Amino acid sequence: MTLDPVVLFFLLGVGARLARSDLRLPDALYETLSIYLLLAIGLKGGVELARQDLWSLLPVAFTAFLLSATIPLIAFPLLRGPVGLPRADAASIAAHYGSVSVVTFAVAQSVLARAGVEAPPEFAVLVAIMEAPGIVVGILLARGLSGGQGPAAGWGVLLHDALFGKAVYLLLGGLLIGALVGEAGMAPLRPLFGDLFRGALALFLLEMGLVAGGRLGDLRRAGPRLVAFGLLAPLLFGAIGLGAGLALGLGAGGVTLLATLAASASYIAAPAAMRVAVPEANPALSIGAALGVTFPFNVTIGVGLYLWLAQRLTS
Amino acid sequence: MTLDPVVLFFLLGVGARLARSDLRLPDALYETLSIYLLLAIGLKGGVELARQDLWSLLPVAFTAFLLSATIPLIAFPLLRGPVGLPRADAASIAAHYGSVSVVTFAVAQSVLARAGVEAPPEFAVLVAIMEAPGIVVGILLARGLSGGQGPAAGWGVLLHDALFGKAVYLLLGGLLIGALVGEAGMAPLRPLFGDLFRGALALFLLEMGLVAGGRLGDLRRAGPRLVAFGLLAPLLFGAIGLGAGLALGLGAGGVTLLATLAASASYIAAPAAMRVAVPEANPALSIGAALGVTFPFNVTIGVGLYLWLAQRLTS
């Protein structure tokens, strides 16, 4: 199987940094693409969501919530012990892995589409559900035990930012609009939000490659143990997500998406939240691991692996 | 009838502001979308225009011109008297309502398309025709009587800016190119300027929602009488436009478009022009009314109402 072209764009971005090319994407394009991807994923999911019996989604939604809240509790001791990081850093990184990466989710959708495996688009709602719990648990890990005071910025602010931060807001907004207008109502928006999706994802991955390639220096400073964590964490958390998906009786597509979400680490919502909530954590470490190791691993190898396993284990 | 998804995007933007979300669209996206919409509307109109007997359009063009020049004369005494504003503010707001909103026009086209009502695309030329007269009359109202001196920036500058300002220039440029290349020549540009139109309009309305939502504070300061004006003005001027359309014997689509143009208030050309020509007018008032009240009213209720009436009265 050849690589998804979308992944090749990521490598093209990394390569540009390694080759010290002057290639940069304008900030506005980066922002536009991330707004677009969130809306597009939401709209598509919403159309599907309106067709579903919402109650039937409850088990997987609840599982996803639990996964996001539990993963930091597993990651934290690993980061404290074997990796040997201070509390604040360990908690911050744990939060990143509890939360999720919407672009990794989009890549998984793309990989499933290429493989001809049905991917439930309504799982987009899981991205919104899994964004915040991991972050909250991460903050608790950093703060709760070290004297009991709350996060630097106050819980109210953080909760608000988690719910109304642009990522969750656009995703939920897209879901809602998609559900309200349905398949037929969406038709005039499809050329933009449907047909262009894969191309836009490719461009965004080019940008992610540029960003990730620029963090490789952070990685060197972070040391080999954090790099190892960045490679093993998606395997471990992906396996947990995979198991949860199988236990819920999902199809191969659903299992793959759940495994991918569990395996993915946030690099949009979590960095912003942790920067404000746990200022003493070094962002170079968490971003280096999430964006420099885990994200590339997932998009190049991980997602394909989860799909392969899901197909073996569901048939 | 469910809401047009395009309108839901506007509400999503307003909601983001009310919920104090950090959602912002990059400036460059806003500018790009407004350039795109103007060109797309122009190109589509131009292709149609080339097919028409231009003389047959003269009556509606002349009517549109008169509407734009007359509406400020009706608005001004209402704003001076019942609303109780100083001369400069009343004149500035009157100019906004004499001029037109190209995005409201685009929403009307979208609503007509959804309703399966034929909308004459060549009416795009009316947008260009109606942009400037209202502004000129507004400036005369502010200046002409208060000592007879011209606008702060000189008539020459203002006239030039009205004709070659980017809105009118792009619209006329699009009309011209569309007319020159015709249906067949436009084919290779259709994927960008045709198929993506509704999606781009949705994104632009998301941005307009963000901007309008951010002006709600201005409204509170402006007071309830200006808000009432912002709600009644589109009904009044829309009715005049509707009557004019019926008198001209237009079809339901044409009547709706003319009513919409009359009912709409400018928030691109007019604010810029009035800022320069009548500096002593408070822009928060005119923009608050035009963008905070009339625009939302038109896109959510007004346009549908004009269409409903147009269908009743033309059949």
Place this chain on the structure above:
Amino acid sequence: MTLDPVVLFFLLGVGARLARSDLRLPDALYETLSIYLLLAIGLKGGVELARQDLWSLLPVAFTAFLLSATIPLIAFPLLRGPVGLPRADAASIAAHYGSVSVVTFAVAQSVLARAGVEAPPEFAVLVAIMEAPGIVVGILLARGLSGGQGPAAGWGVLLHDALFGKAVYLLLGGLLIGALVGEAGMAPLRPLFGDLFRGALALFLLEMGLVAGGRLGDLRRAGPRLVAFGLLAPLLFGAIGLGAGLALGLGAGGVTLLATLAASASYIAAPAAMRVAVPEANPALSIGAALGVTFPFNVTIGVGLYLWLAQRLTS
């Protein structure tokens, strides 16, 4: 034959400047479109390249390389003698004409598509091949003889920038990805990188028109002899490219593309490189000629002429 709409967009941009319109395209749009065009041209070429016997392309690749290296040697004495420019300026301008303009290439593809003439998309690789040699020769002309010291910034830096500068990097990256994933793999990216190409090119030409229109003042200062050079150079170098294409036995499409590349002058890679390598050259002269004269000439008249000649001479 009516003008290609794409060319009308260029004229619209020039007109905006001449009319002193406030129309500006956001920087980010300009950058996004140039990244997009390079990738799109590369991807399309790459898909085709993978289908070809690479050896069979060698002659035309080698010819293209030679053309790019030779053209400055012809341009330089013309610019020194008849045009009467100092060495640094003559060398810098010569470099611009040795290098190529990817947008002119794209316009030629568009013209060929409209005319129903088959255009070999794999010729995109020639754009990458012809970018650097002309620049290197231009620097040698400026430096080599005037004391023998290297370019101001060092050869290493310049060579690196030529190979990994964003233009060549994106073009080669697109070619590589296109070749790796092939026709089928590209399918999901086609709505963005294929269908929208002509529309995006039109927008980019609008921007180029704005830029070119803004350089007309430079032209006046540059004097009529440089303007004459800007008009004759594409005819001369286009004829050489045409001859080379005929000698290689290419079809009408291939001949037209090679002539266009030879006739075109760089206004992205070359200006940047010459600014750093030959700082004492006045950039207003080279950009005025390349962008103010030769580019407009090529897109409005030149390309059509090369095609007309190519059709006559290959049939």
Place this chain on the structure above:
Amino acid sequence: MEKHPRKLLVVITEAAIEKAVVQDARRLGAHGYTASAVRGGGLQGEREGAWEADRSVELKIVCGRDTAERIAEHLLAAYAPHYAMTVWLADVQVFRAEKF
């Protein structure tokens, strides 16, 4: 290298009047200017720059003391009553006296 005292005039105002302000400054003796897009907040409320009417620009002009004061006084008289505008002066040193 010798240094020469000059004034830096900073003007933050609405993008709508940038052209007019630059023209006035040139007329009153400025040899150059530098402009950049800014956001901000002051007496007239927040200016976020999200759309045309809300955009602000910061203009920097280095020139002689008299020129700087002349420009500042003109701008404050002509524009400050009706436009969002902030103006300040600072002392700077330049190397090429003839340029400013």
Place this chain on the structure above:
Amino acid sequence: MEKHPRKLLVVITEAAIEKAVVQDARRLGAHGYTASAVRGGGLQGEREGAWEADRSVELKIVCGRDTAERIAEHLLAAYAPHYAMTVWLADVQVFRAEKF
């Protein structure tokens, strides 16, 4: 026109804390501020602004000397230990004393 001495406080820091810094400055007496997007490099490495976590902002605040020092000291104490931050003061002259 009479000129009044004031301080210009310049703060370059991570975009993530812009809102908090502006709020603090207002609370401590600033009447206004101007913000613009910047890139740069310092002790904490390069900040290119390519994406969210990497964005920097430059804030300028003109105010009285005491206010400026109060704000600067607060920011340095509250944020500098954990955030990329650069702070300096400069002397400026303003014309409308009551505005700053």
Place this chain on the structure above:
Amino acid sequence: MEKHPRKLLVVITEAAIEKAVVQDARRLGAHGYTASAVRGGGLQGEREGAWEADRSVELKIVCGRDTAERIAEHLLAAYAPHYAMTVWLADVQVFRAEKF
């Protein structure tokens, strides 16, 4: 908190040489810099920043007096003859002496 006098060096020049200028400044002793995109006009005409060759950048460097003058003199000698460039110095006060 104690304040320390430093120099602010402002350099406005073509974006094409930003990298080179920053490298030179670092080599000559700057510990950091801040860059932002600007437009402007001066002796070499208008630079609107509409495309690559027309882009300008403003660099700010806070450092000691000697370093600032060394950098300024080097830049003026190396680049000003052939590039659009404007340079000035201003006095600023910093709080963390060791940082600059």
